[in-house]
Amino acid sequence: MELVLPRPDGACEPLALEPGETRACEWQLQPExxxxxxxxxxxxxxxxxxxxxxxxxxxxxxxxxxxxxxxxxxxxxxxxxxxxxxxxxxxxxxxxxxxxxxxxxxxxxxxxxxxxxxxxxxxxxxxxxxxxxxxxxxxxxxxxxxxxxxxxxxxxxxxxxxxxxxxxxxxxxxxxxxSFTYPQHPLLYPAHLLPALRALAFTLLLLAAAGLPVPGSAAVVSYLAYLTFLLGEQRRGFIRLWSWRSPWGRRFALEAVLLHTAALSFLFGAGTVLPQTAYILLWIFNRIELALSFPCKRARR
Known part of the structure; x- marks a missing residue:
């Protein structure tokens, strides 16, 4: 059996396989x-x-x-x-x-x-x-x-x-x-770190909001680390959401921005509740509009 594999320079290189022989191939999907x-x-x-x-x-x-x-x-x-x-x-x-x-x-x-x-x-x-x-x-x-x-x-x-x-x-x-998972260093890939970083960042944020002692600047550092990985994972999705022809997309993109602005405002002690208030009001407005747009309710049994 012979496979033809593309090289990084765009040329193709034949790869011969003997009976029973296996080869691992790695590639990156660039979906459009x-x-x-x-x-x-x-x-x-x-x-x-x-x-x-x-x-x-x-x-x-x-x-x-x-x-x-x-x-x-x-x-x-x-x-x-x-x-x-x-x-x-x-x-x-x-x-x-x-x-x-x-x-x-x-x-x-x-x-x-x-x-x-x-x-x-x-x-x-x-x-x-x-x-x-x-x-x-x-x-x-x-x-x-x-x-x-x-x-x-x-x-x-x-x-x-x-x-x-x-x-x-x-x-x-x-x-x-x-073969469709991320083969290289899966533990270092942002998608695998995000859940752990999100849990750590919001746990420390809630502890600080409750007035409980948080060591040093751990809450700020953990939240900034979470945002760094989040931007690497969701940057393109945010741009697409903001570019929607419907105003829904921009409002949900703005909701995400206000959430992180509210969290950072609290962690850095900005002394204002304006970001938090704006986020809560926009969150409520978005959910009410979606509920009215999708009136379908689960039937009672």
Missing amino acids: PASEAPDSNRELLSAVVTAAYANLCASGYDLLEPAARRGGQAALAIAAETQALLRSQGLESELVGGLLLLDRPQPHAWLLLAGGGVLDPWLYLALRRHPDFLLMLDLAPEPEVYLGGHEGRRVRWPECPGESLTPPASYPDDSLLA
Whole structure:
């Protein structure tokens, strides 16, 4: 068997493999959003996805239920319902399953449109409901991209998903998943340090706010270290969020700025509560507007 691998200078170099021989390859993904649908199609697709979401809500569907989201079941349910509504309007599509390559690979489902393009109902709805997902995950610039395109970070399984999103029998074993994680120095990669730094920074911040003794300038140093890694991980997401055509994006980007401004203002003893007050008011306003925009409530059992 012979593989052709690109070199850093752009040339290709053949690599011969003997039977039973294995080689490890490392590469960096540089995702770019796939082509988008025309504006006329977007309006139709948006209406269909919204109707599918309303139908599922009547039976207790939860878009962001943690267990269903990790297993891809929430994405599978909304994709299947959207496909049924599209078919009722004479529009054909194919339901596919695969992996969404975010901070770690996770099962996901989306639709391939007959006329070309991709429709991802779950991510379209999730980003509209929680624009701050852009700060945590390397996604498309705005929700409308998923009405005909995607973020360029997914691997499709060769077989259609059934009632659950599990890799088909013909799919390689879990060793393939490791090739999509960060192979070089994983403990030093910002995405792995962020949870620990976030926990430390906010723990010391809360201790200081409660008037409990915090050694030296540990709270300030830990929060600045957290912000340093946060900027490295979420810089592009923040720029994309601020660049949204909808005012939602800028308000959520401003919310993140006010949060850290309020924390640093307290830690440095600025003697004003203006940043904290502005953050709380904007947080309340954003959540009320999102609640009014997504009136779907989980059905009572």
